Amino acid sequence: MDVLTFISTIINSLAWPIIILVLVILFRKPLLNLVPFLERLKYKDFELQFSRDIQLAKDVANAEIPIENQEREILSIPDDKTQKLIEVSPSSAIVESWKQIEEIAFKKLQQLYKSNPRKLRRLTARTAIHDLMYNGILIPPAERLLENLYSLRNQAVHAPSFTISKENALEYNVLANRVKKQIDAITELPSIRLQSLTLTILQLNHLLDTGKYNDISTEDVKNEIEKGTILRYLKDKAKGDIDLSLFLESDTYPNFEKLYCEQLQSILEAYGGDERRKWGVEKLGLCLLIAWTNEIIQLGSGWYPSE
Numbered sequence: 001m002d003v004l005t006f007i008s009t010i011i012n013s014l015a016w017p018i019i020i021l022v023l024v025i026l027f028r029k030p031l032l033n034l035v036p037f038l039e040r041l042k043y044k045d046f047e048l049q050f051s052r053d054i055q056l057a058k059d060v061a062n063a064e065i066p067i068e069n070q071e072r073e074i075l076s077i078p079d080d081k082t083q084k085l086i087e088v089s090p091s092s093a094i095v096e097s098w099k100q101i102e103e104i105a106f107k108k109l110q111q112l113y114k115s116n117p118r119k120l121r122r123l124t125a126r127t128a129i130h131d132l133m134y135n136g137i138l139i140p141p142a143e144r145l146l147e148n149l150y151s152l153r154n155q156a157v158h159a160p161s162f163t164i165s166k167e168n169a170l171e172y173n174v175l176a177n178r179v180k181k182q183i184d185a186i187t188e189l190p191s192i193r194l195q196s197l198t199l200t201i202l203q204l205n206h207l208l209d210t211g212k213y214n215d216i217s218t219e220d221v222k223n224e225i226e227k228g229t230i231l232r233y234l235k236d237k238a239k240g241d242i243d244l245s246l247f248l249e250s251d252t253y254p255n256f257e258k259l260y261c262e263q264l265q266s267i268l269e270a271y272g273g274d275e276r277r278k279w280g281v282e283k284l285g286l287c288l289l290i291a292w293t294n295e296i297i298q299l300g301s302g303w304y305p306s307e
Contacts, residue, residue: 061175203243
């Protein structure tokens with residue numbers, strides 16, 4: 001191979017790499033500008049999912065924790081620190097909104113646990129949220145909203161900053177303010193253990209199964225609830241078939257009779273006369289009492305799980 005042929009071969013071999021290198025140098029800036037677009041495209045599904053999750057949380061709040069329009073407007077205004085973060089870093093604003101929930105939960109439980117040194121010693125912002133979510137202190141809709149907000153907060157922590165919009169951060173803050181309002185409204189710890197309510201249902205279910213007490217009408221039950229004597233009425237009426245001594249004659253469940261009757265009276269006041277539509281009960285008083293005891297459990301307020 002002569003010299004000219006060798007040089008020609010080298011040039012042919014290097015032509016495309018040189019052309020590509022020149023193109024990269026010429027279009028370096030446009031290519032760099034394309035990187036954020038490609039990155040955003042990569043996380044587009046995350047953005048859409050996050051927006052859907054925010055909407056689901058809003059649906060829970062609007063359906064189950066209704067508020068007046070005027071109050072909604074007040075809760076939609078973020079504090080100064082959160083507002084600044086929304087403008088600069090929406091994901092940081094979400095973390096800040098969650099932090100405020102932890103702080104108000106911690107302060108509230110410090111008040112409620114002041115007579116219980118053991119619980120106070122182990123109380124932190126994280127354990128306060130746990131107590132609110134799993135110990136029956138919040139009503140179930142507020143618990144569900146709190147769980148949704150916790151999930152969204154975790155998504156925001158691990159997501160690139162550009163995937164969270166200012167609108168989503170603002171919507172999160174509104175929902176966080178609604179949860180904070182629910183926490184702030186708590187005035188006392190639940191008073192009834194869940195086990196006492198489930199035991200009551202078992203006793204009522206046994207009476208129903210005997211078929212001997214179908215003459216107890218819904219009106220009979222409502223009258224006794226109104227007087228606050230429903231348990232004593234059942235004790236006398238079904239003597240030998242029901243044992244209510246744990247509730248009426250021992251300290252195992254202190255104040256259960258009073259607290260149970262108060263909650264039944266609240267349901268009677270709110271829904272009395274509407275039991276057929278709401279619970280499908282029309283005739284048997286024991287069925288109504290079972291439904292209303294179950295309703296106390298579902299409402300979630302006023303009782304706490306077994307330790």
